[in-house]
Amino acid sequence: MDLDAVRTFVAAVDAGRFQDAAAELSITQQAVSKRVATLERILGVSLFTRTGRGAKLTIDGQAFLPHARDLLRAEERALASVRPGRRALRVDVIGRRLAPAGLLRGFHRAFPEVELDVVTLFDADAAIDAIRSGTIDASFRAVAMPGLRLPDDFGAARVFDEPIQLLTGPDHALASARAVTPADLAGYRIWMPGIVPGTEWAAYYDALADAFGLTIETTGPDFGIEPLLDTIADSRSLVTFVGEETRLVWPAGHGLRRIAVRDPVPVYPHSLLWHRDNPHPALASLRDHLRSGLSDRPETETWTPVWAQ
Template sequence: MDLKAVRAFVAIADSGQFQRAAVDLALTQQAVSKRIAALEKDLGVRLLVRTPRGAELTIDGQALLPHARVLLQAEERASAAVRPGSRALRVDVVGRRAATGGLVQEFHRAHPETALDIVTLFDVETAVAAVRDGAVDATFRAVTMPGHRLPDGIAALPVLDEPMHLCVGPDHPFARAPWVTPAQLAGHRIWMPGNVPGTEWHAYYEALAAEFGPVIDTIGPNFGLEALLDTIAGSPTVATFLSDRTPHVWPVGHDLRLVPLRDPAPVYPHSLLWRTGNPHPGLTALREHLTATRPRPPEGELWRPSWAERPGPEV
């Protein structure tokens, strides 16, 4: 159905005259008449009749009018969803069940008036390009990785040093340890089937393995976090890295343990990236919220890869 013709029909129904509708739509009266004629031909019914007082709806026109209004409202909502300056704040969180997804949930609870559109772009190149082009307002990323620099016009704000924990089943040698040092992980198998080469998190764990000696195993299909935890729970040798900030539900009966890592404590450096000059008001609110509520990092010595230099408040 031609929405231009539908708009002309609604304008005539509201004004009661072809001439007044033409003025409201900035069209000629002939153009309005042609649109109505095309709509009536498409539907196979008469919608309007001309009278000395203007135009009146037929019974079919009366039946169509409420649906025509819904069509125009749907068109406006669809346009607003993608129109710069009027659409919801669009934020990339890598994964909805990642710690950064939790940060955005906390922002939403504090600012329910800010409409949000959450997307999950996979790699840093795609995410930064989307921010640069305006398709996404902000993304959470580890801002530097080997061979990667932020392009001009992209700003970064550190928002979370996410502590890594060792996740083990009840029969693992470290299951009853109050904490473990990264050096104690040397030679231990850390299974991470979602650790895909070319991503910033793969670069992070490769650097951790090179520094402390755990064996990062990425072999096997990635069936998701639940399947990973099922395997960890039943293995006396396999472990993985998780954070206590990762929003997930522990499987019942698995008796999984999150063992803190200390001396030093490995932290994953999340930053918020956005394009300088982006005028979306929700973006300012998001930055201010993340700055005011930034979690304190763990006490003691921290570890990050040598390439993960922390930016200043804005870079």
């Protein structure tokens, strides 16, 4: 549908006369008539009855008017979503079930007036490129991973240390444990097919395995979280790691167990990245909100890779 014609129709309704609508739109009265006629032809109905006092809406015109206004509002939202300085705050959360998405939901509850666009990018390199180009405003990443160097004009702040938990099926030898230590897991098969070499989460779990002598297997295709949960639920030998804040839902019959890992608690280091010259007015509010939540977790002995300390 021709949105210029829709805009002209709404202007004519609001002005009451084609002549006044033409002045408001900075076009000729003839152009107003032409656009309205085009819209009527597209719709197959008459929208106005012309009178000596101006233009009066027909029944069809009255029915179409609220939808015409909706179209123009949708156009404005579409433009604002990509217009620098006016679009919503756009943040990369890596995955919508992971802890960064929960942090962003907390920010939204605290600042419901801030419009948010939530995106998911694959790795830190993609996030850095998107921040540099202005495509996104911020990203949650483990930014100190080996081989990753942030540009000098980037800002980064550690915002959340997420405890790692063990996930087992009901028949696994560790299923009844209330907690385990990292050392307790030596010799068990920890299966994580979603780990991709070169990513920040691969660097984290490589360091975890090296520090405590663990066996983390990444073999086999990654079909997503649901098939992984199905496999773990039916296995007596396989376990996997999940973040404490990762949102998981499984059928009641699976009987999966989330088990705390302690002494020390392995924590995944989530940081927020942004460009120092980013002018988005809500970015500072996001940083301040995340900074205020850093002290919420009680002190406990934790482990994180040397490169993240």
